[in-house]
Amino acid sequence: MPTPRKPSAAGRGLIFGDLWEFDPAPETADPKLKERYELFIDGAFARPRTGKYFDSINPANERKLSEIALAGAADVDLAYKAAARAFPRWSALPGRERGKYLFRIARLLQDRAREFAVAETLDGGKPIKESRDFDVPMAAAHFFYHAGWADKLEYVAPGRRVVPLGVVGQVIPWNFPLLMLAWKLAPALAMGNCVVLKPAETTSITAMKLCEILQDADLPPGVVNLVTGAGETGAAVMGHPLAAKVAFTGSTEVGKAIMRQLAGTKKKMTMELGGKAANIIFDDAPIDQAVEGIVNAIFFNQGHVCCAGSRLLVQESVAERVVSKLKNRIRVLRVGDPLDKNTDLGAINSREQLSTIRRLVASGVREGAVMYQSPCVLPEKGFYFPPTLFTKVTQSHRIAREEIFGPVLSILTFRTVDEAIEKANNTAFGLSAGVWTDKGSRILRMSTELKAGVVWANTFNRFDPSSPFGGYKESGFGREGGRQGLLDYGALA
């Protein structure tokens, strides 16, 4: 294997001798950022009652991008009141009329796709090829899909009438900012609800840009209201008395705090929480394809993925081969400038997340697992972490039990199918799993016995708006996507 040398002057990632070298390929579309983003309440941008703003920075170089309004309880209250005023007319519109608004939003987002992709990459650190080819098109797909449902709600629960709930409060995380917003807004609106939503504090920009689209689409004032801020603002959104339902995506820890806060109220809830998915490789799997699948499962979006395949279970007879191919593969992953079209892993979303990753990786080393890291040279400024694997991991290690939410893979082995199932299910989470094998019958058995909301077979991280997504156990409850996701935003009349 050639040894890597220092990155080029442009600060690119791995370069191997004279084998190959990419020229920098920076994306240059204008993200059209504003210096300051206000709240979006009752169809208009509004200054926060708190008078306070916080910075959103680019994690790739730690430079400030914009100022974001900090919403307090009084702002959240105004947002809920606007939503409650809008609800009677919005919910009474014929479904096909609501559908037209959703179609418009989807198309306007497509029109501005490149601009949104650049903004998402600048604000969150993810590689441009992912925001361009996954986040933004998938977000538009969710609006299209739910636009199609809006006039067919009688088929959501055949034989029963489904009615909207009223005003729903939604809080989302930073790993897929625009996409999580689309997962939340589109079904809620299609069903006839009005919304108060809070994006995550490190990634509010694309959500606020979407409000420009809501205005261009002529969405009636008050139907969607966005308030920005951190945990305190989130707690005000979840706890507001006008919320008929709350939908939360984020960590299990905060999900539990919200459930404690809302215990005893009549609010409906959906919780999309953390995960520690098993990605299981049997000895009859197509090994090279599986290695690509393992890389996608853990290094997509720097591993900031709730359903990431962060626990690799490999059948003992092929473990050595798989690990050696995996090491070769991660040596050539390109880590660096997220705006470069050739970058595979961009920046870690925040300094806090980087220290969480470092802390858990240090625990892996301390507890006796064996670490291998890509020898890539990281940019000097910004938050970066190299692709990392751990072998000799046992089930009791923290890195096998806790969500790291970074580019770190814990590798365990098994001998029999029963042992694979036992180890895969030996976790507090239950969001997703992957199975790689040549045998259809084994796939069927695994998919029924693995306690996970999604089980991928011979692939990983596949999403479609028509496919419900959600967890078991500490990964939460309720579904997003598909008929099941819509049902979670309605009541049977």
Ligand code: NAD
């Ligand atoms: P987080 O729980 O720290 O924050 C999520 C959101 O909750 C943010 O908007 C934050 O401001 C807000 N918040 C914080 N404290 C709050 C409180 N007390 N009340 C209300 N809101 C509060 O999570 P994160 O670090 O932003 O996101 C990563 C987590 O999200 C991971 O655990 C990941 O697995 C999970 N996630 C789950 C899914 C899923 O579909 N299951 C999808 C994406 C991310």
